[in-house]
Amino acid sequence: MDVFFEQYFDISLMRENFGIVLEGFWETVQLALISAAIALVWGLVLALIRQLPGKGTAPARWLAIAYIDAFRGIPLLLVVLIISGSFPFLDFLPEWLRAPTWFGKPDIFWYGVLAIALTYGAYYAEVYRAGIEAVPHGQREAARSLGMSHAAEMRHVIVPQAVRKVIPPMLNDFIALMKDTSLVQVIGVVEVVKVGREIQADTFNSSALTLGAILFLVVTIPLARIVDRQINRQQLRLQRAAP
Amino acid sequence: MTAPASGEARAPMVRLEGVHKRFGSLHVLRGIDMEVERGSVVCVIGPSGSGKSTLLRCVNLLERADGGRIWLEGQDITHARREQLRFVHQRVGMVFQQFNLFPHKSVLENVTLAPVTVLKRPREEAARRAEELLTRVGLADKIHEYPERLSGGQQQRVAIARALAMDPHVMLFDEVTSALDPELVKEVLDVMRRLARDGMTMIVVTHEMGFAREVADHVAFIDGGVIVEQGPPEEVFENPREERTKRFLGLVLEH
Numbered sequence: 181m182d183v184f185f186e187q188y189f190d191i192s193l194m195r196e197n198f199g200i201v202l203e204g205f206w207e208t209v210q211l212a213l214i215s216a217a218i219a220l221v222w223g224l225v226l227a228l229i230r231q232l233p234g235k236g237t238a239p240a241r242w243l244a245i246a247y248i249d250a251f252r253g254i255p256l257l258l259v260v261l262i263i264s265g266s267f268p269f270l271d272f273l274p275e276w277l278r279a280p281t282w283f284g285k286p287d288i289f290w291y292g293v294l295a296i297a298l299t300y301g302a303y304y305a306e307v308y309r310a311g312i313e314a315v316p317h318g319q320r321e322a323a324r325s326l327g328m329s330h331a332a333e334m335r336h337v338i339v340p341q342a343v344r345k346v347i348p349p350m351l352n353d354f355i356a357l358m359k360d361t362s363l364v365q366v367i368g369v370v371e372v373v374k375v376g377r378e379i380q381a382d383t384f385n386s387s388a389l390t391l392g393a394i395l396f397l398v399v400t401i402p403l404a405r406i407v408d409r410q411i412n413r414q415q416l417r418l419q420r421a422a423p
Numbered sequence: 424m425t426a427p428a429s430g431e432a433r434a435p436m437v438r439l440e441g442v443h444k445r446f447g448s449l450h451v452l453r454g455i456d457m458e459v460e461r462g463s464v465v466c467v468i469g470p471s472g473s474g475k476s477t478l479l480r481c482v483n484l485l486e487r488a489d490g491g492r493i494w495l496e497g498q499d500i501t502h503a504r505r506e507q508l509r510f511v512h513q514r515v516g517m518v519f520q521q522f523n524l525f526p527h528k529s530v531l532e533n534v535t536l537a538p539v540t541v542l543k544r545p546r547e548e549a550a551r552r553a554e555e556l557l558t559r560v561g562l563a564d565k566i567h568e569y570p571e572r573l574s575g576g577q578q579q580r581v582a583i584a585r586a587l588a589m590d591p592h593v594m595l596f597d598e599v600t601s602a603l604d605p606e607l608v609k610e611v612l613d614v615m616r617r618l619a620r621d622g623m624t625m626i627v628v629t630h631e632m633g634f635a636r637e638v639a640d641h642v643a644f645i646d647g648g649v650i651v652e653q654g655p656p657e658e659v660f661e662n663p664r665e666e667r668t669k670r671f672l673g674l675v676l677e678h
Contacts, residue, residue, distance in 0.1 A: 321485055322523035322582075326537035326589060327512035336536055340527050 190387040197379050197388050204375030205395045211289070211371060212358040215296035219357070220350070222297060223304025224339075230305070231312060233330050244305070251302035257363045259299050264291040264367040292364030300357050307349045311342030348410045355400050372396075434497030436461045436593050436624045437482055443490035444477050444648075451477045453648035454491070459593070459641075464625045466635035466656070469645035470671060475628040478645065479595045482626065483515040484508065496592065513541070516586030517595040520602050522578040524570040524585070530557065531566045534585045542589070549588070556584040560614050576607030580614055593624040600631060632675055636660050644668045 194201075229237075229244040251259070268287075270278055279287040315338050323333035365374035372392040379388035437459040444452040451474045459465050467475045480486040482493065484503060492501045500511050525533050534553035538544045544552075557563050560580040570578055579599055586594060596615065600608045612634050619625055619638050629635055635642055636656045643653040644665075652665045663669045 316521075316523075318519060318521050318523035319525065321517075322519065322525070325483055325485065325512060325515070325517040326585070327509055327541045328537060329541075332540045336540060337525055341525075344527065 187386050188390045190385055193379075193383065193385055193387045194391045198391065200379070201372060201375055201388055201391045201395065204370060204372040205392065207289075207369070208358070208361050208371040208373075209399070210285075211292060211296070211361040211364065211369070212354070215293045215300065215361070216354050216357055218293065218297035219300035219304050222301035224308055226301060226305035227308035227312060228334060228339075230309060231334065248302045248305050251299050252306070254299070256295065256299045256360050257366065260292060260295040260364055260367060263295045263298075264288060267291055267294075286369075288364070288367045288369050291367060292361070292369050295364070296357060296361065300353065300360075303353055304350065307346050307353060308342060310349070311346035312338055314345050315341045345414070348407045348414070351403055351407045351410070355403055358400065359396065434494065435459055436463075436496060437626065438494040439478075439482070439491065440493075441491035442478070442481055442488045442493060444474070444481060444486060445489050451648050452481070452488070455645075455648075455650060457643060457650065457653075459624060459626055461624055462622045463640040464619045464627065464638050465641045465643060466639035467626065467628045467643050467645060468630070468632065468635055468671075469651075473645045474648040475645050476597050479517075479597050479626060479628050483517055483595060484511055485517075509541075513589055514592045515595060516589055516591030516593070518579070518582050518586055518597065518599045520598040522570075522575070522582045522602075524578055524581055526570050528569075529566070530562065530568050530570070530573070530581050533570070533581055534588045537585070538588050553584070553588055556587050557581070559587075559617075560584050561610070574607060575603045576610045579603065579611045583611075583614055583618075587618075593626065594618065596625065596627040596629070598628050598630065600629070630675070632660070632672075644671065646671065 226244050226248060229240050230248075232241055267273075267278060280290040281287060282290065319337055319341065320333060323337045328337070361371060362373040365371055365377075368374075370378075372395060373389070376386075376389040376392045380386050435458045437457070439455050439457045442452055442455040443450070453474075455474075455478055457465075457478075467478065469475050477486060481488045482495075484500065488501060492499060494500065495511055495514060498507070498510070500507060503511055525536065528536065531550060531553055534556060535546065535549040538549040538552065539546055554563065554566065557566055560583055562577060562580055562584070565573060565577060565581075570581070573581065582599075583594075599615075600611050603611065608631070612631060615625070615627070615634070616638055627635070627639070639656045641653065642656045642659040644651050644659060644663075644667075646667050652659060652663060652668045659668065660672065663672060
């Protein structure tokens with residue numbers, strides 16, 4: 181048991197390395213926030229394509245469904261590896277896209293962001309869909325009977341209500357996304373887990389990993405509480421609205 | 424039968440001819456013929472499940488008829504697409520049993536949304552008109568409230584104002600008082616009475632026999648997807664010819 185505590189809870193080692201671990205965690209946070217922002221937009225686009233009316237749009241709908249199924253079915257780790265492995269060889273892309281170094285971040289950072297956003301875009305699309313389908317049918321009928329086009333109906337009536345409904349599941353997925361950012365260390369991004377493992381290799385002590393875990397909890401536990409509060413509030417609202 | 428002669432002004436507001444509607448194996452409308460004159464109020468009565476609401480929803484194309492034809496101001500709208508669909512939705516206003524107000528928008532926004540997005544009216548103009556309409560339905564003081572803070576009767580009156588904001592030529596009312604507490608029914612019916620008096624063409628599906636008798640120019644009794652009997656309210660209510668009408672009226676007027 182002593183070995184366990186020494187290995188994972190060496191306070192002085194944690195204190196010594198707090199600065200670099202925190203720096204790694206900041207990289208994790210940036211990865212998570214940028215990927216989530218892109219995934220939120222991409223997921224909404226996918227969900228809206230899926231809702232397109234009419235026969236002529238069927239191919240677009242199938243493509244969206246195929247995409248969602250594919251990216252929900254492939255492990256994120258593989259997507260990370262495939263993107264980082266293949267992107268540098270996509271000759272038809274201009275240099276700034278093939279090996280982006282925006283905001284002073286290395287290309288591997290952006291490959292990681294892309295992989296996470298593509299994968300979570302598929303998850304978010306499903307969450308949006310659930311939200312859109314949860315808007316009562318009468319809302320669509322009211323919009324349609326007022327002469328609103330499908331686009332206006334989506335933009336002004338359905339999506340604003342759907343988004344409100346899906347905030348809790350979105351936050352849940354964000355927690356999952358944030359944890360999954362640790363996968364991009366395999367392509368060399370120095371985020372919190374990578375930092376922890378490097379310290380582990382240098383000192384033969386794993387306490388920096390524990391510190392990383394604690395930093396995660398500092399963010400994820402409050403998020404989980406917020407999700408709960410939101411769900412409770414929504415439930416109250418539903419009870420009040422019921423006739 | 425041929426399509427009505429051109430000359431929109433003389434054509435009835437709404438005309439249905441042999442309209443059928445099926446939902447899977449359920450044959451809801453079995454040949455409906457009906458004419459609604461400009462400025463007239465037609466009340467559609469009948470037992471639950473008789474097809475009243477479906478009939479109404481076929482008129483503004485929320486449901487597509489499987490057979491027969493439908494004219495709006497002389498235009499055949501049976502197979503309306505795009506442009507014509509817009510024509511229909513702008514001419515025909517609808518009020519629903521469950522109000523269907525937009526819960527995330529204020530009363531004012533509920534009323535101005537369609538004029539601004541569909542008719543491209545300037546926001547101030549739409550707001551001015553909305554205020555006027557909300558005053559007319561007695562809700563000038565609720566303009567900035569959200570629907571969840573209103574009573575059912577108030578919500579339904581907002582819904583009427585919302586439909587009127589599109590300047591429809593005909594209004595459809597689908598059992599608009601059925602979801603209301605009894606003490607709130609009158610305020611909604613009063614608004615409808617006034618609307619009828621002002622000359623609005625209305626098709627009203629209702630269980631309020633008193634309202635139908637008083638306001639309707641024409642009453643249609645539907646049962647089993649067909650119009651069993653129709654005529655002026657005095658006739659249908661006082662001297663029904665058909666057995667089924669007598670039985671239905673006996674049941675609903677008794678209590």
